[in-house]
Amino acid sequence: MNIDNKTTYIKREIMSKIAKVFLDDDIHEINRLPLQIIPRTAEPNRCCIEKDRNMVKHRSIAIMGFDVNDEDVIDNSLLSDYAFKAKERDKPEEPILTFIDEACKSCVRVNYYVTEVCRNCVAKSCVLNCPKKSIVIKNNQAYIDQSTCVNCGKCQKVCPFHAIVFVPVPCEESCPVGAIRKDSEGKQFIDYSKCIYCGKCIKSCPFGAIAEKSQIVDVISSIKRGEEITAMIAPATAGQFPVNILQIVTALKSLGFKNVVEVALGADITAENEAIEFSERISSGEPLMGTSCCPSYVAAVKKHAPDFEKYISHTKTPMYYTAIETAREYPGSKKVFIGPCISKKHEGFQSSEVDYVLTFEELGSLFIAAGIDIMRCEESKFDIKNASPEGRGFPVSGGVAQAVLSYGEKNRIEIKPVIINGLDKKNIMLLKAYGKGKCPGNLVEVMSCEGGCVAGPGSIGNPNICMSKIDEYKKIR
Amino acid sequence: MVVNVNYEEIIMKETVVTICSGTLCYVMGGAALLSLKDHIREDLRDSVIVKASPCLGYCKDPAQGKPPFVEVNGEKIAQADVSAILSKIIRG
Numbered sequence: 001m002n003i004d005n006k007t008t009y010i011k012r013e014i015m016s017k018i019a020k021v022f023l024d025d026d027i028h029e030i031n032r033l034p035l036q037i038i039p040r041t042a043e044p045n046r047c048c049i050e051k052d053r054n055m056v057k058h059r060s061i062a063i064m065g066f067d068v069n070d071e072d073v074i075d076n077s078l079l080s081d082y083a084f085k086a087k088e089r090d091k092p093e094e095p096i097l098t099f100i101d102e103a104c105k106s107c108v109r110v111n112y113y114v115t116e117v118c119r120n121c122v123a124k125s126c127v128l129n130c131p132k133k134s135i136v137i138k139n140n141q142a143y144i145d146q147s148t149c150v151n152c153g154k155c156q157k158v159c160p161f162h163a164i165v166f167v168p169v170p171c172e173e174s175c176p177v178g179a180i181r182k183d184s185e186g187k188q189f190i191d192y193s194k195c196i197y198c199g200k201c202i203k204s205c206p207f208g209a210i211a212e213k214s215q216i217v218d219v220i221s222s223i224k225r226g227e228e229i230t231a232m233i234a235p236a237t238a239g240q241f242p243v244n245i246l247q248i249v250t251a252l253k254s255l256g257f258k259n260v261v262e263v264a265l266g267a268d269i270t271a272e273n274e275a276i277e278f279s280e281r282i283s284s285g286e287p288l289m290g291t292s293c294c295p296s297y298v299a300a301v302k303k304h305a306p307d308f309e310k311y312i313s314h315t316k317t318p319m320y321y322t323a324i325e326t327a328r329e330y331p332g333s334k335k336v337f338i339g340p341c342i343s344k345k346h347e348g349f350q351s352s353e354v355d356y357v358l359t360f361e362e363l364g365s366l367f368i369a370a371g372i373d374i375m376r377c378e379e380s381k382f383d384i385k386n387a388s389p390e391g392r393g394f395p396v397s398g399g400v401a402q403a404v405l406s407y408g409e410k411n412r413i414e415i416k417p418v419i420i421n422g423l424d425k426k427n428i429m430l431l432k433a434y435g436k437g438k439c440p441g442n443l444v445e446v447m448s449c450e451g452g453c454v455a456g457p458g459s460i461g462n463p464n465i466c467m468s469k470i471d472e473y474k475k476i477r
Numbered sequence: 478m479v480v481n482v483n484y485e486e487i488i489m490k491e492t493v494v495t496i497c498s499g500t501l502c503y504v505m506g507g508a509a510l511l512s513l514k515d516h517i518r519e520d521l522r523d524s525v526i527v528k529a530s531p532c533l534g535y536c537k538d539p540a541q542g543k544p545p546f547v548e549v550n551g552e553k554i555a556q557a558d559v560s561a562i563l564s565k566i567i568r569g
Binding site for chain 2 (some may be wrong): 009012013219365464
C-alpha cells in the first residue's frame, strides 16, 4: 500500500525536470534546478531554503544514478558535471539504492522517550525497573540516558501515567529484515548483506533519505542515440494510469520506444512451467513449492530463511521469459522492463537479458518531461502477441497461485495455496517455519508488497482503482 | 488543514468535481484525489460527481499555481488536496 507523502512529489518533480534537461539535451540548464524547485518565495521544508536547495542537489545526483556519499566530491562538483558523466556511461553502478546522508536526521537514537506527562511521582517505577539504570530525574522529570538505554521497553510498561512513549525510527520499522540500522556513531546505513531491495524504507522515510539510483537518464540517452528500444511492461501497468493500458502503448511509442511488449507473456510461461514443476516435485515426495517471481522474497529467503530455499521453484521470472521472447522477435533491440518494482532493478543488473529497469514513477516523469498527455492518446495494439488473462493477473496478491492453478488443472494433484501477502518481520518468521516443513499448504505464493505488485514501491496509481483496471486489462483480446 | 463541518447545517447541492488527470497532475497527486468520495459522508456522496479529465491546461501558466489542479463547479483549486476540495464544496 502506498502512502504518498510530500517527499514523493518533490522527487517526481525533480525527476521530470531532469528528464526534460536530457530530452532537450540542454545539460547546463540542470545547474539551475535547485533554484527552480525551491524559489526564493518558497516555504522551507527543512530549516531554510538553502538546505532545501542543497537537498535538491543531492537528490538530483541520486536520480542521475550516482551514489550520494562523498560530500567533498558533491560540494565541489556542479550538477552538470554529474550529468555529463551520466551521458557517457552505460548504466549506473550497483547497489541500486543510495543513502542521502544530508537528508537523514537519524530520527531517534533510542526508541523510548519520557514526555511532559511525567508527574515525577514518588513511586519512580521507571527508575527502579530499568535494568541498565538509564533513568535519572532532571528538572522534576524522568529522563532516559540515550547512551546507556538498551530499548527494552520496561519503563514504558511500568509508568502509571503512560508518560513514556515508543518513538519509531520509520525506516527501521518498515524494513522486514533489519538491513537498515545505526552505525556506532548513530548514523543510519544500509547493510547490503541483509538488504532485499524491497523498497519499503524508501517509501517510509519522512525525510526521503533513501533513494534509488535511476536509469531514467540512460534510457533517454539510448532513445536519443536512435537505438531500437523495446518496452516490456509489467501487468501492473494496467492499474497505474487513468486510461486503458492500450493507450499507454501509444504513449510509450510517442516517447520513442519502438516496440511495446506485455510481460504477461512471460508470466504465462512462468505459470505454465511452475505448474509442471509443481506436479513433478509433489509427486516425487516434496511437501511444498514456493513461487519465484518476486525477487525481494527470493533474496529474503536466501539471506534470512535459507531452509526454505530448496523449496523455491527453479522456474525463471516473467521478466526473464519476456526478455527471451523479445530478443527472438527483435534481435539487437535494447530491452527495458517497466514495472512497480525496486528489486527488479537489482534483478536487471544480475541479468544480461535486460538492459534497463524503470519504475512507473520514472515512466510518469518521462511522460511529463516529453509533454505526453496520456488521456489524449489513442489505443495501440501490443507487439508480438496478446497474453492470456492468467498471466495478466499476476500482479495482484493471489494472482500467481491462481495462474498456476489454472495451468495445473489437468494434473491430478490438489493444489493447496498458501498466500503470504506482504513481507514483514512476522512473515519472515513464517517463511523460516515453512522451511522446516511446518506449512499448512503445498504451493506458497509470496509477495513482498502487500496487495501484490500493483501496490509496489514504484507504483503511482490509486490502489482503490487498480482492481477494476486489471479486470479490464484481462478482457483485452 | 482540518475541516470541521456540521453537515446538518448544509444543504448539499449537486457538485461536479473535475480532477485533472493530465499526466502532470495525475503523477503529482491527482491519482490519490480520484478517491475523493471515500472522504465524503455516505449519505451525501450522491450529490457529488467526481470526474477525471484530460489536461485542463492550468499547468502551462505558472501564475495559476502548482499541480495537482482540480475544478469544483468550474472553479479552480491549485495544489489541491482532499481538505481543500471538501472545503470548497461545502463553502461554495
